[in-house]
Amino acid sequence: MRxxxxxxxIDAFFKGLADAWNFVxxxxxEVFVPPYEFKEVIHQCYRIGVExxxxxxxxxxxxxxxxxxxxxxxxxEFGATSWLPSLIAIAIxxxxxxxxxxxxxxxxxxxxxxxxxxxxxxTEQIDAMEVSATNPYKFLVVSRVLATTFMIPVLVMYTDFVxxxxxxxxxxxxxxxxxxxxxxxxxxxxxxxxxxxxxxKSLFFGFTIGMVGCYKGYTSSKGTEGVGRAANAAxxxxxxxxxxxxxxxxxxxxxxxxx
Amino acid sequence: MDNREKVVVxxxxxxxxxxxxxxxxxxxxxxxxxxxxxxxxxxxxKSVLIKIMVGLLKQDSGSMQVLGKEIxxxxxxxxxxxxxxxxxxxxxxxxxxxxxxxxxxxFPLVRNVKNLTKKEINLRIEELLDAVGLPQTINQMPSELxxxxxxxxxxxxxxxxxxxxxxxxxxxxxxxxxTCVEINNLINEVxxxxxxxxIVITHDLxxxxxxxxxxxxxxxxxxxxxxxFEEVFPHxxxxxxxxxxxxxxxxx
Numbered sequence: 001m002r003x004x005x006x007x008x009x010i011d012a013f014f015k016g017l018a019d020a021w022n023f024v025x026x027x028x029x030e031v032f033v034p035p036y037e038f039k040e041v042i043h044q045c046y047r048i049g050v051e052x053x054x055x056x057x058x059x060x061x062x063x064x065x066x067x068x069x070x071x072x073x074x075x076x077e078f079g080a081t082s083w084l085p086s087l088i089a090i091a092i093x094x095x096x097x098x099x100x101x102x103x104x105x106x107x108x109x110x111x112x113x114x115x116x117x118x119x120x121x122x123t124e125q126i127d128a129m130e131v132s133a134t135n136p137y138k139f140l141v142v143s144r145v146l147a148t149t150f151m152i153p154v155l156v157m158y159t160d161f162v163x164x165x166x167x168x169x170x171x172x173x174x175x176x177x178x179x180x181x182x183x184x185x186x187x188x189x190x191x192x193x194x195x196x197x198x199x200x201k202s203l204f205f206g207f208t209i210g211m212v213g214c215y216k217g218y219t220s221s222k223g224t225e226g227v228g229r230a231a232n233a234a235x236x237x238x239x240x241x242x243x244x245x246x247x248x249x250x251x252x253x254x255x256x257x258x259x
Numbered sequence: 260m261d262n263r264e265k266v267v268v269x270x271x272x273x274x275x276x277x278x279x280x281x282x283x284x285x286x287x288x289x290x291x292x293x294x295x296x297x298x299x300x301x302x303x304x305k306s307v308l309i310k311i312m313v314g315l316l317k318q319d320s321g322s323m324q325v326l327g328k329e330i331x332x333x334x335x336x337x338x339x340x341x342x343x344x345x346x347x348x349x350x351x352x353x354x355x356x357x358x359x360x361x362x363x364x365x366f367p368l369v370r371n372v373k374n375l376t377k378k379e380i381n382l383r384i385e386e387l388l389d390a391v392g393l394p395q396t397i398n399q400m401p402s403e404l405x406x407x408x409x410x411x412x413x414x415x416x417x418x419x420x421x422x423x424x425x426x427x428x429x430x431x432x433x434x435x436x437x438t439c440v441e442i443n444n445l446i447n448e449v450x451x452x453x454x455x456x457x458i459v460i461t462h463d464l465x466x467x468x469x470x471x472x473x474x475x476x477x478x479x480x481x482x483x484x485x486x487x488f489e490e491v492f493p494h495x496x497x498x499x500x501x502x503x504x505x506x507x508x509x510x511x
Contacts, residue, residue, distance in 0.1 A: 035370070120356070128353035131313045132367035132420070133339035 023215050027145055030138050037143045044147035048109050052155060055104055060159040063100055064166025067091065072174070081175055085182050086189035088167045093194045097160040099246060102205035105152055106238035110213040113144050114234030117217025118227040126218075141218065145210035152206030153199045160198075197253045204245050212238045263290040266424060266456050267312060272321035274307055281307050282318070283480030289424075294450055294457045296471030298464070298503070303477045305460040306350070309426045312458075313345050314338050326423065343371055346417030346455070350429040352409035354401040360388070360412055361397050368419050387415040390452065391445060407438035414445060418453060425449060425457040431466045443469040464492070464504065476500055 004011045068088055075081050117140055120126050129136040168182045213234040220226035267289035274282040281304035289295050297305050310316040311323050314330050323330045328341055354363050364384045368375065375383075388394045391411040401409060410430060417425065427446060431439040443466050449455055459470050467474055467488065474491045476484045478499055484491045492504045 116357075123351050123356075124349045124353040125355055127310075127315055128347070128349055128355075129366075130315060131342050131345070131347040132371070132417075133342045134367065134370050 019219065020215055023141075023218070024211060026137060027142060027211065030135070031142050031146070035138075037139050040139060040143040041146050044144050045151050048105070048147050048151045049154060052105060052108055052151075053158070055108060056101060056155055056159050057162050059100060059104055060097070060162035061166040063096060063159075064088070064092065064163035064168075065170050067096065067163075068167040068170040084171055084175070085167070085177070085185035088171075089164065089186040089189045090194065092160055092163045092167070093190050093198055095246070097163060098156045098198050098202050098205060099242070100163075101156045101159045102152060102202070102209065102242045103239060105148070105155065105206075106209050106242060107235055109148060110209045110234045110238045111231040113148075113210065113213030114217045114220075115227055115231035117141075117144075117214055118220035118230035119224075121218065121220055122223055122227060137218075141214040144214055145207060148210030148213075149203055149206040152209065153202035156198060156202040156205075193253070193256060197249065197256075201245070201249045204249070205242055208241045208245065209238050212241065263293075265289065266291050266326055267458075268322070268324040269308070269311075270322040272308070272311065272323060273319045274304065274311065274316065275319055280480060282321075284321070285477075285481060287475065287482065289456060289458060291456050292450070292454060293472045294446070294459060294470050295473050295475060296459045296461060296467040297475050297477060298462060298467055299477035300462065300503075304480060305477055306428050308477070309347070309428060309458055309460060312424075312426065313342055313347055343420050344423045346414075346420070346422035346425045348410070348413050348417050348425065348427045348430060350432055352401075352413035354404075354409055354412060354416070356401055359398050359400055360393075360404075363401070363412065364388075364416050364419050367416065371420060383419060387418050388412075390418070390448070391415045405438075407434055407441060410434070410442055411445060414449065418449065421453070422455060425455045427457065427459045427461075429460055429462075431461060431463050436465075439463065439466060440469070442466075446470045462503075476503070 068084060071084060071087055072081060075083055075087070117126075120140070126136045126140070129139060164183075164186060168177075168179060171177050171182060172179070216230040216234040216237070220230040222229070265288050267287065269285055269287040272282050272285040272287075273280070281302075285304075285308060287308075297308065299305050307316060311318050311330065312325055314333070317331060325341060326344060328337070330338070330341075333341060354360075355366065358366065361384060364387065365380060368380055368383065384397070385394060388397055391414060393408055393411055393415075396404060396408060396412065401412075404412065414425075414427075414430075425446075430442050430446060434442065446457065446459060447470055450457055457470075459466065461467055471488065473485060474488055475482050476491060478497075483497060484495070484500055491500065495501045495504060
């Protein structure tokens with residue numbers, strides 16, 4: 001009979017946290033040490049970036065239209081519909097663009113990474129890499145985490161643009177505002193801090209999505225059932241962490257804004 | 260036989276998973292260029308034994324020497340150097356799903372052999388695919404291959420680095436009898452052509468009889484009988500070994 005420090009569940013929770021910490025720490029130990037898997041990083045960037053584009057485009061465009069539509073009645077009560085481009089630009093660049101992109105990527109990319117690595121583990125493909133003297137952590141985890149970390153900010157900028165285009169179409173149809181006027185107002189409202197903080201935040205979102213997906217896949221067990229569980233857990237945990245990071249980043253950015 | 264070079268020496272090997280003790284003091288000698296077949300029922304630790312040999316698992320106690328090196332004392336660099344001399348053919352072939360057959364075979368080659376030209380790589384891959392009788396599959400994905408083809412490609416992939424030792428984990432599991440015979444022939448051909456030393460893990464006595472010089476039966480965490488097929492099976496007195504033989508050759 002095994003003894004537990006607290007209870008079986010609490011011990012397992014803390015062990016899980018320690019394992020996750022070691023998994024993340026290993027990334028920083030391995031990322032700067034050769035050999036570098038450049039080819040695989042580029043391949044993963046392509047997969048994550050290009051394959052997410054249709055979904056991100058559609059979602060970003062719809063978010064732009066819907067948010068503009070929902071904001072108009074409140075502003076029109078004060079006769080301030082001319083402020084729509086500013087309001088939308090700030091909302092999209094500061095929060096909605098990064099958050100919508102990250103949540104979609106967590107669902108599409110994070111679950112894909114979790115399921116792919118878990119199925120590789122179940123079918124002994126990770127063991128096969130190891131016995132052929134290849135570091136599977138470096139090939140599978142480091143490359144995917146780097147790819148998500150680099151690509152999510154790119155996708156966020158793309159989502160911002162598409163969402164603003166959606167907003168422009170709506171504003172143009174209702175307020176007859178030209179594209180130059182719309183974007184002049186957008187750029188006058190958005191500050192360097194907004195864009196910079198959005199990119200930094202997105203780097204963290206990307207790192208989280210990649211790392212959680214890889215961790216859940218790499219540590220999956222219980223055969224094929226574990227593949228589904230890994231994919232599911234990768235999405236749920238990534239989304240949860242993204243919201244926590246959003247909250248924290250808001251507090252930190254506000255400190256700079258007050259100054 | 261004792262004068263021959265020992266390439267694997269296991270002494271008093273113990274391994275447990277939680278409360279489940281799998282290996283309970285295993286002793287084993289594997290001689291150069293022999294084919295040793297390890298038999299035993301499912302869950303007796305046959306695969307665990309060969310995973311310890313390549314450092315995928317670590318024993319709880321005891322010694323495992325491969326090509327004169329104690330596995331547990333090796334750093335990662337030394338372990339990887341040793342792994343290049345060992346080919347591991349997995350039970351489910353373990354071909355990389357997202358890569359073609361060519362890319363599967365290139366994978367260990369380009370990472371471990373420096374200064375190879377594209378032409379040399381292609382030549383090596385084509386030669387090995389010819390050797391396993393599947394040159395036409397070079398651009399196919401693993402999902403397009405049959406079970407037997409996957410096993411053959413898996414063997415070809417392990418041969419790409421010219422290993423001295425081949426470890427086959429259940430090479431005939433899940434295959435029809437004709438394909439089983441083909442795989443058994445392939446194991447023998449690999450030994451003859453590439454002068455490898457092999458361990459074949461199986462519970463298929465036909466495979467054992469066809470491929471093995473010696474049989475080693477793993478029962479309750481220890482080797483119970485080691486010898487030629489004729490010495491171990493037809494006249495076995497141990498009921499567990501006898502029933503193993505009966506189920507394979509008489510009841511079936």
